[in-house]
Amino acid sequence: MSIWEYANPKKFITTTERVMPVLWAAAAVCIVGGLIWGFFFTGDEVRQGATVKIIYLHVPTAMLAINIWVMMLVTSLVWLVRRHHVSALAARAAAPIGMVMTLIALATGAIWGQPTWGTWWVWDPRLTSFLILFLFYLGYMALWEAIDDADTAADLTSFLCLVGSVFALLSRYAVNFWNQGLHQGASIMRVGAVIGTDTEEKVNNIYFYPLMLCILGFVLLFVALLFYRTGTEIRARRIKALLARERVMA
């Protein structure tokens, strides 16, 4: 048993189809549960009032937006090193999901920023780097669409993902340097904030648990969507091959 077994498209499809119903159900339970818990059973924040509750959409999508790119980087590397088609197709399948997550994070951020900062948009480093990330997703997807030959497209997009990751990281630090921000720093995954030893801004425990549930739900949703879309890509590739074979036979 090793993970490379799932590089076989058939094995990948049969296995993912078995676990997908569970994933969909778990994602639905977590997201619906987390949102209801968050929206109706936690109090309003002292200064922000009810607007704070958009955190349950903003934070999970923002985390996914970054981590989906990292996942694409890993699968691109796997494709370049081991030439497993499922890996390349998974990267392709993940890109639109990542783009939508980036868009949701930007939109919810704007909706949150309007009442709390008094503006829809500022050129804050975090906001700017998310916009740049969005552009990277756009370019990556456009390159996939532009190239006819499947293997060439997989190779070229993998290289774009590798080089793009370096430059995306550089941009992150560049914009940090370029402008001071309004956005608060990392306040969920910081060790001190979680165990409550530091006194800086942190997310209160009341909001923390439903937020964790929402994050879990969104991650499950992403995995389910990813399996679904990768399966679709594999089947589309197979149909193409079958059609090509028929044309040769005829």
Added chain:
Amino acid sequence: MIALLMRDLRLAMRAGGGFGLGLAFFLIVTVMVPLSVGPQAALLGSIAPGVLWLGALLACLLSLDRLLALDWEDGSLDLLATAPLPLEAAVSVKALAHWITTGLPLVLAAPVLGVLLNLPVPGFKWVMISLLLGTPALSVIGTFGAALTVGLKRGGLLMSLLVMPLYMPTLIFGAEVARRGAIGMDIQTPLLMLAGISAASIALLPFASAAVLRINLR
């Protein structure tokens, strides 16, 4: 390598003014800015470093499609790939030729256009220095983008979409050097970062460009 460099340079000089085209574009962009934002001298002076950087970047970007596409069409890229010279070196030489024909004239023209934009006097030196350090990175990064899209029929727009995000760190640090220099602030940090980006791009990106080119030539 030198033969290849001379060939590229000669082609750029003779074939339909590729040499001056980027420069003319730079001039036009710079002229358009006062027309669009108004002729107030103070406003122009404060945005001049950024405008010059953006103009130089766009001029670099638009001349990229000639970088590899012509050689791709007439088959000389296939010859280069099979030549004893490593493709990495050939790609580096092509980027160098692009820099000499596009980047270097931009650096030299920037102070003249700075006068048009009412650039503050201390800014002239730093705009030139930052462009001198930054345009090689723009050429090398652009070569990577050109190599990615060389096989496509209408790759120009797609290449812009791919290359522009990669240009962002260079633009941020380059324009920051020019802006800070113009108002007399400390420029050491962005200057070092800009130099670092250029050096790393020149050292590493030709390998990626050559790898991508091999995939496209397959």
